[in-house]
Amino acid sequence: MIGLLWAASLLGQESLLQSGPMVGYGDMREVLLWVQTKQAATVHFRYFEAGNNSERFETSKTTTQKSTAFTAKLIADQVQPGKKYQYELYINGKKVDRPYPLRFQTQALWQYRTDPPAFKIAVGSCMYINDTPYDRPGEPYGGDYEVLTSLAGHKPDVMLWLGDNTYLREPDWYTRTGIFYRYTHTRSLPELQPLLGATHHYAIWDDHEFGPNDSDRSFGMKAVTLEAFQNFWGNPYYGVDGKPGVTFSFEWADAQFFMLDNRYYRTPNDRKTGHRTMLGEHQFQWLIDALTASHATFKFIAIGGQVLSPFIGFEKYSIYAEERDRLLKAIEMEGIRGVIFLSGDIHRTEVTKMQRRGTYPLYEITSSPLTAGTYPPENNDANYLRVPDTAVNARNFVIMEFSGPRRDRVVKVSCYTKDNTQQWTLAIKATDLR
Structure with a gap:
């Protein structure tokens, strides 16, 4: 019974997802992440460097509102230049799995160091x-x-x-x-x-x-x-x-x-x-x-x-x-x-x-x-x-x-x-x- 309740809870959070998540702008020190829910909900993201999930970071949390079409923008600001990251979406504290990769990157610090990246x-x-x-x-x-x-x-x-x-x-x-x-x-x-x-x-x-x-x-x-x-x-x-x-x-x-x-x-x-x-x-x-x-x-x-x-x-x-x-x-x-x-x-x-x-x-x-x-x-x-x-x-x-x-x-x-x-x-x- 507990297992069924837990599964229902996870499904419930997924059903609150309207669209996204989406990756917005990306620079050397921060990246914007976006999501839209179907009704008011508390959302945040966790992220980690690709291939190394031992150190995880979190964005702040925010509650989506009808006045902004239940959209949210959150900033991943614990990043380093030139890295690739994976991220996870959480709605009301529960992870929402997606059947495709969720990833972003930070721009490389190439100036005065190397050729520009491809x-x-x-x-x-x-x-x-x-x-x-x-x-x-x-x-x-x-x-x-x-x-x-x-x-x-x-x-x-x-x-x-x-x-x-x-x-x-x-x-x-x-x-x-x-x-x-x-x-x-x-x-x-x-x-x-x-x-x-x-x-x-x-x-x-x-x-x-x-x-x-x-x-x-x-x-x-x-x-x-x-x-x-x-x-x-x-x-x-x-x-x-x-x-x-x-x-x-x-x-x-x-x-x-x-x-x-x-x-x-x-x-x-x-x-x-x-x-x-x-x-x-x-x-x-x-x-x-x-x-x-x-x-x-x-x-x-x-x-x-x-x-x-x-x-x-x-x-x-x-x-x-x-x-x-x-x-x-x-x-x-x-x-x-x-x-x-x-x-x-x-x-x-x-x-x-x-x-x-x-x-x-x-x-x-x-x-x-x-x-x-x-x-x-x-x-x-x-x-x-x-x-x-x-x-x-x-x-x-x-x-x-x-x-x-x-x-x-x-x-x-x-x-x-x-x-x-x-x-x-x-x-x-x-x-x-x-």
């Missing part, structure tokens, strides 16, 4: 999870969720989510209840859980988790969607210069990522008078300052919509031509080396390459969609800067692999479809970005 980063956007009562009638828009299993199989160190990471529907847009429901529904997808539990996740947003399709700074619920985004992601910070938004930056080895907010300050696409902006002046100036100050080998500018494509339309930066030109000119005039753009949004993956007179070419890697709908090749827009044979009109993801000695670094970029079939691969040398 590492692997996954990139994706546009994850639509079907929810029949609230979806449009007809053929389901989402599918092929096994693409997430294929992605997780690459064991990336980091996953970059480049927007439309969930899709708010009509019943969700204008209430806190609807917004939190949609985030919870998407985050609870079974195929997503192994990826959440063993990879460090960093995210920005685009229109579909910010608000309605093509939404902009006029959206009245943007403070609530920002709150939901903050509750469900584990970025190191949100917004710059004391202003709200999802903007932030982080480093991983010798790469730095400048994660931009293309919604909170965005002028409506169709506005014809006044100053037109996608980023807002404070974010624009922060970006140029941060790029100029960076010593990273590779400097990735990540944003929801495409930047380099000359095609005017479909929410590309080209419809904000003056600001886009200012950005490209500033990169040139400041002599900023190693810039590569990352984007999503267009439900197609492709590489764009812009040749520039007297300096290195700019690349943009667009990765889309993960599970949202796709369009046939004949619908591809007239991006005449598209690198031949890189357009992929299927659900897919991108893997970036960094390697080589400090003075001869290279990033190999590859695209894979849902069944892990490689579609193309491209090597970009740091020496070619100077």
Whole structure:
């Protein structure tokens, strides 16, 4: 009888788990761990260095609350640089086993000591999870969720989510209840859980988790969607210069990522008078300052919509031509080396390459969609800067692999479809970005 009661107790704690756990940002001295429960519960994590569970550490404990969708963020702060750790989730004091690995890592202290380490980063956007009562009638828009299993199989160190990471529907847009429901529904997808539990996740947003399709700074619920985004992601910070938004930056080895907010300050696409902006002046100036100050080998500018494509339309930066030109000119005039753009949004993956007179070419890697709908090749827009044979009109993801000695670094970029079939691969040398 005692054994049955104990088993029932363990099952009870597992049944309280809604989604996660998820690994958020990771640095040399701390790592963020996230989890969501179904109702108020006390949660914490225990962790230990991989292969040595004799010395165990614990995070603090916290009680999840309805006001934050029963999510919790806890910090593993008894870690050392360059180590791999395993971790365990506890709900109401009972360990909750998961049928897949739970692990995180701390970044290596390589500076002034060794070459930068090799590492692997996954990139994706546009994850639509079907929810029949609230979806449009007809053929389901989402599918092929096994693409997430294929992605997780690459064991990336980091996953970059480049927007439309969930899709708010009509019943969700204008209430806190609807917004939190949609985030919870998407985050609870079974195929997503192994990826959440063993990879460090960093995210920005685009229109579909910010608000309605093509939404902009006029959206009245943007403070609530920002709150939901903050509750469900584990970025190191949100917004710059004391202003709200999802903007932030982080480093991983010798790469730095400048994660931009293309919604909170965005002028409506169709506005014809006044100053037109996608980023807002404070974010624009922060970006140029941060790029100029960076010593990273590779400097990735990540944003929801495409930047380099000359095609005017479909929410590309080209419809904000003056600001886009200012950005490209500033990169040139400041002599900023190693810039590569990352984007999503267009439900197609492709590489764009812009040749520039007297300096290195700019690349943009667009990765889309993960599970949202796709369009046939004949619908591809007239991006005449598209690198031949890189357009992929299927659900897919991108893997970036960094390697080589400090003075001869290279990033190999590859695209894979849902069944892990490689579609193309491209090597970009740091020496070619100077």
